[in-house]
Amino acid sequence: MDTKELWKNCLSGIEADVSKANFSTWFKNTSILKEEMGVIYVGVPNEFVRDWLKNKYHKLITKTIAGAYENMRAVEYTITKAEAGRQEIPRTENNYINRELPLKDLYINPDDNLNSRYRFDSFIVGSFNELAYAAAQAIIESPGTKYNPFFVYGATGLGKTHLIQAVGNSIKEKFPGKKVHYLTLEKFATDFVNSLQNNKANSFKEKYRKYDLLIIDDIQFIGKMEKIQEELFHTFNTFHENSKQIIFSSDKHPNHIPELADRLKSRFAAGMIVDITEPEYESRLAILKVKLREMNVDLDQEVVEYVASAIQGNIRELEGSLNIIVCQYRLKNKPVSLSEAKSLLKNNLRPKKNVAIKDVVKTVSDYYNLEETTIYEKTRRKEIVKARQVVMYLLREDFSVSYPLIGQKLGGKDHTTVIHSYLKIKGDLKNDPQLLQEVEQIRILFK
Amino acid sequence: MKIDCGVEKIKNGIFQAERVTGKNLTLPVLNSILLIASGKSLKLRATNLSLGIEIEIPAKIEKEGTLAIPGGVLADVFSNILDTESVSLESVDGNLMVKTKRNKVKVKGQPWDDFPTIPTVSGTEFKIEAQKVIDGIKSVYYSSAVSDVKPEISSVYIYSNEDNLIFVATDSFRLAEKKIKVRGAEAMSVLIPFKNIPEILRVFGELQGEVKICFNKNQVSFSAENTYLTSRVVNGIFPDYRQIIPKESKTEAVVLKQELLGALKLSNIFSDKFNQVNLRIAPKEKIFELSSANNDVGENKTHLDAALSGEAVELSFNFKYFLDCFQSIPTDSLSIKLLGAARPIVVAPLSDPSFTYLIMPMNR
Numbered sequence: 001m002d003t004k005e006l007w008k009n010c011l012s013g014i015e016a017d018v019s020k021a022n023f024s025t026w027f028k029n030t031s032i033l034k035e036e037m038g039v040i041y042v043g044v045p046n047e048f049v050r051d052w053l054k055n056k057y058h059k060l061i062t063k064t065i066a067g068a069y070e071n072m073r074a075v076e077y078t079i080t081k082a083e084a085g086r087q088e089i090p091r092t093e094n095n096y097i098n099r100e101l102p103l104k105d106l107y108i109n110p111d112d113n114l115n116s117r118y119r120f121d122s123f124i125v126g127s128f129n130e131l132a133y134a135a136a137q138a139i140i141e142s143p144g145t146k147y148n149p150f151f152v153y154g155a156t157g158l159g160k161t162h163l164i165q166a167v168g169n170s171i172k173e174k175f176p177g178k179k180v181h182y183l184t185l186e187k188f189a190t191d192f193v194n195s196l197q198n199n200k201a202n203s204f205k206e207k208y209r210k211y212d213l214l215i216i217d218d219i220q221f222i223g224k225m226e227k228i229q230e231e232l233f234h235t236f237n238t239f240h241e242n243s244k245q246i247i248f249s250s251d252k253h254p255n256h257i258p259e260l261a262d263r264l265k266s267r268f269a270a271g272m273i274v275d276i277t278e279p280e281y282e283s284r285l286a287i288l289k290v291k292l293r294e295m296n297v298d299l300d301q302e303v304v305e306y307v308a309s310a311i312q313g314n315i316r317e318l319e320g321s322l323n324i325i326v327c328q329y330r331l332k333n334k335p336v337s338l339s340e341a342k343s344l345l346k347n348n349l350r351p352k353k354n355v356a357i358k359d360v361v362k363t364v365s366d367y368y369n370l371e372e373t374t375i376y377e378k379t380r381r382k383e384i385v386k387a388r389q390v391v392m393y394l395l396r397e398d399f400s401v402s403y404p405l406i407g408q409k410l411g412g413k414d415h416t417t418v419i420h421s422y423l424k425i426k427g428d429l430k431n432d433p434q435l436l437q438e439v440e441q442i443r444i445l446f447k
Numbered sequence: 448m449k450i451d452c453g454v455e456k457i458k459n460g461i462f463q464a465e466r467v468t469g470k471n472l473t474l475p476v477l478n479s480i481l482l483i484a485s486g487k488s489l490k491l492r493a494t495n496l497s498l499g500i501e502i503e504i505p506a507k508i509e510k511e512g513t514l515a516i517p518g519g520v521l522a523d524v525f526s527n528i529l530d531t532e533s534v535s536l537e538s539v540d541g542n543l544m545v546k547t548k549r550n551k552v553k554v555k556g557q558p559w560d561d562f563p564t565i566p567t568v569s570g571t572e573f574k575i576e577a578q579k580v581i582d583g584i585k586s587v588y589y590s591s592a593v594s595d596v597k598p599e600i601s602s603v604y605i606y607s608n609e610d611n612l613i614f615v616a617t618d619s620f621r622l623a624e625k626k627i628k629v630r631g632a633e634a635m636s637v638l639i640p641f642k643n644i645p646e647i648l649r650v651f652g653e654l655q656g657e658v659k660i661c662f663n664k665n666q667v668s669f670s671a672e673n674t675y676l677t678s679r680v681v682n683g684i685f686p687d688y689r690q691i692i693p694k695e696s697k698t699e700a701v702v703l704k705q706e707l708l709g710a711l712k713l714s715n716i717f718s719d720k721f722n723q724v725n726l727r728i729a730p731k732e733k734i735f736e737l738s739s740a741n742n743d744v745g746e747n748k749t750h751l752d753a754a755l756s757g758e759a760v761e762l763s764f765n766f767k768y769f770l771d772c773f774q775s776i777p778t779d780s781l782s783i784k785l786l787g788a789a790r791p792i793v794v795a796p797l798s799d800p801s802f803t804y805l806i807m808p809m810n811r
Contacts, residue, residue, distance in 0.1 A: 022561060025474040025496070046679045047566040047666045048496045055564055079665045081682040098721070098765055099807040100619045101791060103600075103686040 003032040006069055007042075013064045018057070026052055033080065038073030040065055043080035050077045112172070113182040118165035124290060126283030129159065132274040136163055140170045143178070143213055143245035147272030149236065153250045154276030157316030160249040163276070164215050167247060171213055178212040185219050189228050204231075209238050213245045220250040223259040233264055240267075256444060279315060284308040287315060288322055297326050303341045310345060321345050357395060357409045360446075364391045367442050376411040390439065392418050393425035398443065448484045448512025448538040452504055454547070457534065458525045460491045460502040461518075463650050463674070468518035469495035476561045479515040482536070482543070484508050488673075489536075492565060493518060498643045499565035500650065503673035514538050515559035524552055568677055570663030573633040575612070577651050577658040577671060583614035584644060586625035586775040586802060591641040592618035599683040602638040615688060616641075621768040622688060622791075622805040623775065637662050638681035650676055692803060693793060696784035698728055698757035700735055701797060704781050707737075708773060710749040711766050714739040717747050723809055724766040728785070730755035739766075762788040762808040769794070772804040 007030075015023050026049055033041040042061070044050045053061065054077060066072050125133045138146045150167075152160050168180045188208075195204035208214065214235070222229055239246045253275070254260060254268040279287065285308040292299060303325065311318045324344050329336050336344075365372045368387045375388050388410065395401040396418070403422075407413035429436050461480065469477030483490040489506040493499070521543075528534070530547035537544045538556070545552040584603055592600045604615040611626045612635070639647070651658060651669060658671040668677040714724040718739040727736045735753035740746035762785070778796040785792055791805040 019561075021474045025477075046496070047568075048494065048499065048563060048679070051566050052563045079682070098620050098809050099789065101617065101622060101688075101691055101805060101807050103617065103619055103688060103691060 003035060006065070007032040009068050010061070010064045013067065014057075014060060017060055017064075026057065031080070033078055035069075035072075038071050040069070040072055040075050042075060042077050044077050046079060050079060053077055112168065112180045114165055114168045114172070114180065116169060118162045119169055120166045122290060122294070123159070123162060123166055124279075124283055124287045126279055126286065128279045128283055129163070129276045132163060132276050135272050135274055136167045139167060139245060139247075140174060143171055143175070144243040148240060148243070149246045149248055149268060149271040151248045151250070151254065151268050151271060151273040152276060153253055153273070155278070155314070156251055157314035158276045158278065159315055160251075160276060161217055164217065164247050164249050168213065168215050171245075175212075179210060180213045180215070181208075181211040182215040182217070184217045185221050185228075188216060188232070189221075189225060192228055192231055205235070208235050211244070213247070214239060215247045215249075217249050218251070219248045220252050220257050222264075223257050226261075229261050229264055233261070233267070236264075236267055252444065256441065278313045281308055284311070284315075284318060287318060291319060291322055292326075295326055297329060299325065299329065300335055300338070302338050303336055306338055306341055307345070310342075357401065357406070360395055360399070361391055361410075363445050364394070364442060367438070367445065378411065389421040389425050390442070392421040394439070394442065396422045397426075398446070448482070448514055448536065449510040450484045450489055450506045450508050450537075451533055451535045452489060452506035454525075454528060454531050454534050456504050457489070457491075457506075457536075458528075460504050461521050461525050464491045464493040464500055464502055465518040465522040466646050466649060467493040467495060467498050467500045467676075474561065476515055476557055476559065477563075478517050478519070479557050479559070479562065480518045480521055481559055481562045482514045482516060484513070484536075485511045492562075494563060494565055496563070497640060497679050498646055499677045500646075501565055501675045512538050513559055514541070514543055515557045515562050516543050516554050517557065520554055524554065565675075566666055566677055568661045568663060568666045568668040570661055570666075571633050571635065572659060572661040573635075574657045574659050575629055577654040577656060579612070579627050579629065580658060580660070580669075581648060581652055581654075583612060583625050583627045584639075584648060587614045587616040587623035588641065588644045588648075589771050589774070590616040590618060590621055590623040590804075591644070593641070598640070598681045599638065599685055601641045602681045602685075603641065603644055604636075604638050604685040606636040607634055615685065617686075617688060617805075620765070620807050621771070622691075623772065624688075624692075624803045625775065626801045628801075635660075635662065637667050638683060638685060639667060639678055640681055643678045647676065647678065650674060691791065692805065693784070693786050693790060696757065696786055696793065698730065698760045698785040699755070700728055700783045700785075701754040701780055702735065702751050702783065704773065704776060704779055706751050707781070708770075710737045710751055711770055713747055713749055715766050717741045717744050718766060721809065722765045722767050723763050724769075725761070725763045727759075727761045728753075728755060729759040730757055731759065757785075760785050760788060762792075764792060764806050764808050768806045772806075775802050775804070 011027060014027060029045045030049070031043045033043040035041070042053070044053060058075070062072075062075050065075060123133070132152055135147050135150060139150055152163060154160055165182060168182050171178060172180050191207075192204060195201050222232065236246060248268065250257065254265050254273065285305065288304050288308055292304070307318070307321055307325065311321045325336050325341055328340070328344060361375050362372050364387055365375055368383065370384060370387055374384050375391060377384070392406050392410065395406050396403065403415040403418045407415045407418045410418075425435070425439075429439065464480045468480060477495060479493075481492040483492065484506065485508065487505065487508065489504045489508070491502045491504065524545060528545075528547055529549050533547070535546045537546070539553075541556045541558075543554045543556055545554065583605070588603050591603060595601055600617055600619060602616070606613055607629070610628055610630065612629045614625045614627070616623055647669065651671065651674075654671055656671065658669050661668045661670070662680070664682065665680060666677055667680050668675060670676070711724065714737050715722070718724055719741050723739065725738045727734060727738070733755060735751045735755060736748060737751070738746070738748040772794055776794075776796045778799060780797040782795050782797050783792060784795075788808060791807055794804040794806065796802055
């Protein structure tokens with residue numbers, strides 16, 4: 001349905017029924033915003049107009065719209081933002097001579113701390129984050145009931161903040177009455193400490209508990225803060241009891257946050273814990289394309305593909321690299337060639353992961369609580385054999401060290417022994433969840 | 448309608464309501480003040496669809512009723528009424544008869560069916576001493592942008608932060624911020640359109656006691672005693688100004704307000720069409736010098752006694768922007784902090800952190 005056309009038709013009908021003065025006073029700057037389940041939302045410039053349309057012209061408006069649109073069930077009035085404001089201030093002599101204060105438009109809404117630029121429109125979904133995305137959508141459908149708490153974790157720069165803020169923004173749109181609040185753990189902690197200093201612990205509790213949706217970012221730092229853990233625990237319980245949604249993000253799985261109280265761990269686990277992994281090539285390509293569209297720049301396909309393949313992992317770095325190329329493009333005002341792109345990015349490429357074999361041995365032996373030297377020894381004690389095999393597996397799988405080299409470094413083993421160990425762990429991982437968890441945890445230690 | 452009431456009370460009410468009536472609007476009835484007599488009081492109502500006011504005046508009601516009377520005419524009538532005790536108002540055939548001992552006036556009424564209602568605001572509510580709000584608004588509102596192009600800055604921004612209510616206004620060339628201590632301030636954040644500020648100041652400027660403020664994202668209201676004033680709020684977000692207030696400084700000067708005022712006024716005689724005045728501070732030589740030059744008029748240089756520290760600096764600014772902030776500086780001395788010729792000048796009352804004023808220097 002074309003709401004513009006519909007409103008135009010309605011206005012011409014209404015114009016015939018009211019005086020000219022009334023029409024131009026009350027119907028100027030009005031529009032139909034949307035139609036939802038038969039409810040027509042009429043946008044009005046301010047509350048004076050809303051009150052008056054409701055009191056005086058509601059019957060007329062309803063009748064006119066119903067005449068033009070038969071599926072209409074009701075009419076609602078919503079106050080819209082004035083159109084002005086997007087224009088630039090005209091340059092006068094005064095602005096030319098007088099410097100301006102470098103005021104920046106604020107994107108962060110001071111009421112809820114949400115950045116309105118984080119929305120799902122610009123969120124790329126790929127296999128690396130589809131589970132998190134699906135869970136987020138379910139939460140927007142019915143906040144507080146399905147996955148409460150919602151715990152997102154993943155390495156830095158993979159879009160955790162984008163995802164959780166987009167949930168906040170969507171819920172705010174869908175349920176205008178709900179009070180949403182976003183903050184980082186650090187803010188929560190400073191607030192708490194301040195409230196203790198000023199003897200206002202109660203107002204702190206009230207402040208947070210009045211929200212309907214609380215989003216806490218970067219929760220991983222909670223480890224050492226015992227008092228904050230306790231406070232968060234109580235806040236969390238209040239939210240949970242009242243079926244209010246609470247969302248956390250962290251760069252680690254709750255089980256790996258050091259010194260996290262068990263009661264919090266189990267509370268986190270009661271909801272939904274999902275991870276966001278690194279985007280694969282196709283998703284990286286999609287992300288780059290969306291960014292280019294936002295920036296309104298057209299780059300060669302092969303350049304874009306090169307960036308997507310060269311910069312792996314972190315989305316933030318991906319954007320940074322793209323910015324370098326776009327900047328060059330704007331500066332020179334001609335397309336950037338593949339070789340130019342390569343030379344531009346050469347400093348941004350991270351060297352391939354180079355880990356000394358010794359470090360891997362140390363990390364794994366520490367993890368299994370063994371002496372580092374035992375790994376190199378010729379012993380067949382069960383726990384040592386397992387650790388040694390894990391070392392070999394990781395060296396091969398994650399760091400692409402050759403079989404003979406692994407054998408040589410680990411006490412002069414034959415390369416076939418290494419192959420056997422590698423395949424054994426690889427096979428066991430499929431059947432042994434305990435082992436899988438161990439390997440995953442060791443991997444996190446490398447990051 | 449037939450009522451009796453005190454002249455002074457209705458006079459004040461009419462003067463206040465008249466300021467709010469709509470001028471040059473397409474709907475003629477908005478020029479009027481609506482008089483509603485019911486119960487034990489007379490209500491005066493006026494609106495220009497951005498501001499709305501309702502004033503309740505105790506009156507002896509003999510017969511209830513409603514009338515819409517052009518605000519300008521009504522105000523003129525009451526400013527010239529001779530008697531000071533009581534006045535009777537009566538509607539006769541849609542016109543208003545005003546009678547005192549010596550005057551008998553008939554004013555033509557207007558049909559009032561089209562007179563709009565005034566929104567009642569529901570949302571967060573709190574009470575505060577009226578003078579605190581007035582002081583906060585008065586301290587900053589002259590810095591607002593006059594043009595409507597950017598509604599966010601063509602307004603006064605009021606928000607709360609811990610125990611402070613903070614008032615801010617800027618036109619992007621200068622900025623004023625005033626912090627007022629308030630006990631238990633509600634979380635608040637509103638942008639009141641600059642155009643509505645003078646009326647708010649006028650209506651509550653003299654009020655002693657508390658005013659109740661109520662706001663939501665579309666509307667704010669102030670109510671006290673028998674007056675209810677409501678204004679639309681700007682639907683937008685004020686720029687992130689806190690990050691541009693310099694935290695350190697390279698040059699500092701403390702001067703007497705009166706001396707600086709005199710020097711600025713003198714400089715103005717010789718300033719150019721951009722109101723440009725030059726400032727030179729050289730702490731080592733103990734120089735604080737204001738100068739200006741105009742080819743057609745002449746030139747001047749003034750040295751002021753000042754406590755100086757830091758690096759030498761030379762810059763020019765629009766003297767008008769500087770002069771504006773004197774009304775918000777109650778102390779005898781003021782402090783000027785600079786960070787070089789291209790960064791904002793920070794002006795504040797000496798040892799009073801509640802007011803901060805930023806002026807952007809001019810390109811030379």
